[in-house]
Amino acid sequence: MNKDIMLCGVGGQGTVLSSKIIAAAAMEEGNSVHSAETIGMAQRGGSVTSHVRIGENAHSPLIPWGNADLILSFEPAEAVRNLKYLKKDGVAIVNTLATRPVSESLSDTGYDGAIMTDYLKKKCECIFVDSVELCKPFGSSRYFNIIILGIAAASGKLGIKKETLLGMIEKMVPEKHVETNKRAFLTGFKWRA
Amino acid sequence: MKEYVMGNGAIALGSLCAGVNLVAGYPGTPSSEIIETVSKYPHEGVHLEWSVNEKAALEVAAAAAYSGARALVTMKQMGLNVASDPLMSVAYIGVKGGLVIVSADDPGPISSQPEQDTRRYADFCRIPVFDPASAEEAYRMIQDAFEYSEKYETPVLFRPTTRVCHAYASIEIPEKYSAKDYEGFVKDSRRWVIFPRLSYMNHGKLEKRNVEIAKDLSAYKYNTVEGGNSEKAVVATGVSYAYAKECLRNHADIKLIRIATAFPFPEDFALSALAGVKELICLEELSPYVEEQLLKLAGRHRLDIEINGKLNGKVPHNGENSVELTGAILKSFLGIDTGFDGIDVSDTPELPVRPPVLCAGCPHRASFYAVKKAMEGRKAFFCGDIGCYTLGNAMPLDMVDTCLCMGAGITMAQGFNHTNSDAVCFSFVGDSTFFASGMTGVVNAVYNEADTIICVLDNSTTAMTGHQPHPGTGRNMMGNIVDTVDIAKVLEGMGVKKVLTLDPFELDKCITAVRECADEKGVKAIIFKSPCIAISKPETKASIDPEKCIGCKKCIREIGCPALSFSGGKVVIDANTCTGCGLCTNICPTGAIASQCGGKDKS
Numbered sequence: 105m106n107k108d109i110m111l112c113g114v115g116g117q118g119t120v121l122s123s124k125i126i127a128a129a130a131m132e133e134g135n136s137v138h139s140a141e142t143i144g145m146a147q148r149g150g151s152v153t154s155h156v157r158i159g160e161n162a163h164s165p166l167i168p169w170g171n172a173d174l175i176l177s178f179e180p181a182e183a184v185r186n187l188k189y190l191k192k193d194g195v196a197i198v199n200t201l202a203t204r205p206v207s208e209s210l211s212d213t214g215y216d217g218a219i220m221t222d223y224l225k226k227k228c229e230c231i232f233v234d235s236v237e238l239c240k241p242f243g244s245s246r247y248f249n250i251i252i253l254g255i256a257a258a259s260g261k262l263g264i265k266k267e268t269l270l271g272m273i274e275k276m277v278p279e280k281h282v283e284t285n286k287r288a289f290l291t292g293f294k295w296r297a
Numbered sequence: 298m299k300e301y302v303m304g305n306g307a308i309a310l311g312s313l314c315a316g317v318n319l320v321a322g323y324p325g326t327p328s329s330e331i332i333e334t335v336s337k338y339p340h341e342g343v344h345l346e347w348s349v350n351e352k353a354a355l356e357v358a359a360a361a362a363y364s365g366a367r368a369l370v371t372m373k374q375m376g377l378n379v380a381s382d383p384l385m386s387v388a389y390i391g392v393k394g395g396l397v398i399v400s401a402d403d404p405g406p407i408s409s410q411p412e413q414d415t416r417r418y419a420d421f422c423r424i425p426v427f428d429p430a431s432a433e434e435a436y437r438m439i440q441d442a443f444e445y446s447e448k449y450e451t452p453v454l455f456r457p458t459t460r461v462c463h464a465y466a467s468i469e470i471p472e473k474y475s476a477k478d479y480e481g482f483v484k485d486s487r488r489w490v491i492f493p494r495l496s497y498m499n500h501g502k503l504e505k506r507n508v509e510i511a512k513d514l515s516a517y518k519y520n521t522v523e524g525g526n527s528e529k530a531v532v533a534t535g536v537s538y539a540y541a542k543e544c545l546r547n548h549a550d551i552k553l554i555r556i557a558t559a560f561p562f563p564e565d566f567a568l569s570a571l572a573g574v575k576e577l578i579c580l581e582e583l584s585p586y587v588e589e590q591l592l593k594l595a596g597r598h599r600l601d602i603e604i605n606g607k608l609n610g611k612v613p614h615n616g617e618n619s620v621e622l623t624g625a626i627l628k629s630f631l632g633i634d635t636g637f638d639g640i641d642v643s644d645t646p647e648l649p650v651r652p653p654v655l656c657a658g659c660p661h662r663a664s665f666y667a668v669k670k671a672m673e674g675r676k677a678f679f680c681g682d683i684g685c686y687t688l689g690n691a692m693p694l695d696m697v698d699t700c701l702c703m704g705a706g707i708t709m710a711q712g713f714n715h716t717n718s719d720a721v722c723f724s725f726v727g728d729s730t731f732f733a734s735g736m737t738g739v740v741n742a743v744y745n746e747a748d749t750i751i752c753v754l755d756n757s758t759t760a761m762t763g764h765q766p767h768p769g770t771g772r773n774m775m776g777n778i779v780d781t782v783d784i785a786k787v788l789e790g791m792g793v794k795k796v797l798t799l800d801p802f803e804l805d806k807c808i809t810a811v812r813e814c815a816d817e818k819g820v821k822a823i824i825f826k827s828p829c830i831a832i833s834k835p836e837t838k839a840s841i842d843p844e845k846c847i848g849c850k851k852c853i854r855e856i857g858c859p860a861l862s863f864s865g866g867k868v869v870i871d872a873n874t875c876t877g878c879g880l881c882t883n884i885c886p887t888g889a890i891a892s893q894c895g896g897k898d899k900s
Binding site for chain 2: 114115116127128131136137138139140141143148149150151161162163164165166168169170171181184185187188189190191192194204205206207208209210215219220223227228244245246
């Protein structure tokens, strides 16, 4: 399998764990995997990306523009920022909840994400996700990084089996959080399936 | 055994497999995970340390290498400046056991000050440098670096870049590896004591030796020629080679030459690789080092080759390369289509900018705010330093007037004091930076009678680079609990007469103390002590009473906490990011913000 998957969002949203689970699951299914992620200063509330490259053809650690099969975006503006990476027939799974940077709160330009989702609709196949709604039963937006994996698995665009992903969640999430995270994954899966 | 690790992890595992005996370094993006990886894998018989700075790390490692042990030193490229003093000399003295210095470069720059090129240091101090293009290569190449170091009894530089350091790949490592046996230090003052006569002799020897190494490296397996016999060739180094491979995947006829050892330049290899080439383009990041070597080569051997690159404007000098940039350069040079066309995004709407900010609940925000409030209406300069707290420059705090290099804040505040006597001159330094390079500056202030206030932002960790321990934390990398070096006592010991230790969240107390210090002559120090929020992770939260919130946004305007936002005419607190530090509780004029700690020192 050759597949490029990009994850993007804002520092602190948990994109790194999601990308690690995807990478581990793809390897578990016998694929060669490379990945890269934002580390350092930008993690402090900046825009962050993870690039997961599945298959033997990947040389660059980062996905070339126009090459990603799938974008998992934890924030609408970040999906737009990284849209250049998506293939013309690629799919973007996008959290509709906007994260407003501190500078926006200061100047109050009224960024709310709707402009971004409207733009995305015109540009590519999108699956919009209301994270507030889906995270409600979990009492925290922190589970969105696992919910979105469930959605990606159910969309059929990830190319990785649901069971493999669940197995990796079991392996990689701290033991006391495994059950909740598995439920989060299945919540996302059922929502899309 | 397969391990999925970062390039830095691959460097660590490669070193362990090479039988490394001692690993020392100082944290710095993008190099920090090397030492962390060593600590996570079996490393029996290996001495592992976070040294106080890079100079200390290299000196510790040099002694190990004099003793015949294999030693690895890790740092970011700026750290090599700090370590350059021992580096220049150990290059002349040489080693017995392998000594490999990893200096991670950061094209972009992504998390650094200048776009410095470690390969220049290799040339400057006349020692070999290895330049991996991927995490997999880094694993094997670091082992080669140890071999070359021992074979030629010289320290060797190893230069990965951010995209190699932070790229993950599967590495196959043996089930078992062990630290190398070594002889121990054998006294020989004619060999180990640097004197002018010895330097003169060794300088001559190492230049002769470098000719030998260049010949040896001409056969090195990572100096490669691929593709066809085209008259137009692509020369690439480091990760730019990976980008070129990606761009040329459908163009197997193009000659691709890859230089993995920039110094000593593998001249014989380059000459044979360039046979039949009429025109080339050099793809490398940071400085045009290989391009210059090719120009020299062409000059010396009177080669009729047009050499393109940074020096004739065909490749940008600054910033990192990428597949896309490489594609555009090759499209214009070779007239080929590299095909990275995606969705047309030329009509992208204006995107919110997201400069990095101090975390919600970060004690640095409280410290900066206290000093800012205390100095309202007074002329004051704020000298920042390297660490998370550089982010204190962001609006609305705006509390970093200068930032230069590690430890510079303490000394620059003195320079401002001597030339701007009407201003109160502050320096802000983190606890790890204080130990790394702040202490000598304090002595300088005391000795040279500066009027300055040193604010040590002590969060008991090296936060920015991933929470490494340091001498003030009481833990070391051998897994031991050790005596903490007390910053207050250090300051007192160095002659600072007034040293205060305060909780930055006790706002009123802090403001009073800062004012008091500002009115006194001499060197004063305030240690703002509160743990890094990313480590202590309190469960407390603040909450807004929407009835009381008048929507004045004073809380947002004053402290710019990322947990605070404005919606529907009221301030909203994001319960997922808020830590209940209570700073905003102290600021709200209507008492609309409740926090479980009640807002310490609410008066």
